[in-house]
Amino acid sequence: MWLRIAIGCPLGCGQFKAGAGSGGSNERRPENATRFTSTIYRCPELPPSSAPFEFLAGEGRWGIPDPDGDFGPQPIDARKTRLSNIVQETGAKTIHYLYDFGDSWDHVIKLEKWFDNTTTEGLPLLLDATGRCPPEDVGGVPGYADFLEAIGDPTHPEHEHMRLWGPEQFDPNIIDRKALEVAVNALSEIWKPRRRTTRAK
Structure with a gap:
């Protein structure tokens, strides 16, 4: 299965995992849009929150560290960064998103183009798709x-x-374009930046 999607930045790794599904800065770039080509072996439906995952880019690994540290070198905490940070920090144009270590689904995310000073209204947007989800x-x-x-x-x-x-x-060659568009459009709510609230003292 292969998708081309335009998304707004910033987008957290945890948010991507919630759609499909790196310690970084808090810089926000709401006026940027990014177009990704995602050649994947598993569709980006909503995976169970407990499913293990990792992002691989350059020499880095991002995921959820094991609190007991029983499984060797730990990944950088993916909950504290965004995909845009990973791209900027590593210079990588290709990111591997590994989901479900038992079945080892490998999502290959390729950054095609970064659009500066563009509105994020109406994003994410499905641009193209081929193949059907296994x-x-x-x-x-x-x-x-x-x-x-x-x-x-x-x-x-x-x-x-x-x-x-x-x-x-x-x-495997027939896709439901309408269903995919509905699913991608629904991600706009999941990926919407949350406003920070200040607690009263």
């Missing part, structure tokens, strides 16, 4: 390949089982 719990890239092989071959021993298990009349 079924949930299909078993990662290898499992998805096995699934496609089975449903595409009536003589395959798992054909009937996979046909009944997966979405009805699944075609």
Whole structure:
């Protein structure tokens, strides 16, 4: 599956994870818009909040550090930065977003262009899309390949089982453009910057 989306900056890593889904500065750039090409093996639906994830760019890793530190070198806390910070700090034009370490879905996020002094009204915006999202719990890239092989071959021993298990009349090349637009438009509320409130003393 491949998407091209225009998004407004700033966008937090946690916000991206909530849509799909680095310690950085607090600089806000509300007048910038960014266009990303996202070539992904899993669609950016709302993943469970407990699902592990990491962003990889340059030599850096961003994720949720293990509070006990039992799993080797810890990633930078992704809750304290934004994707724009990662791009600016590393100079990377490609970011890998790894989601669900069991199935190892790899979202390849490519920065195509940074637009300065543009309005963020109406963003995010779906510009283009190809391919269909793989079924949930299909078993990662290898499992998805096995699934496609089975449903595409009536003589395959798992054909009937996979046909009944997966979405009805699944075609990896057919996309529901309207449904994708609705999903991307809904992200505008999730990704909207929150106003800080001052507590009364």
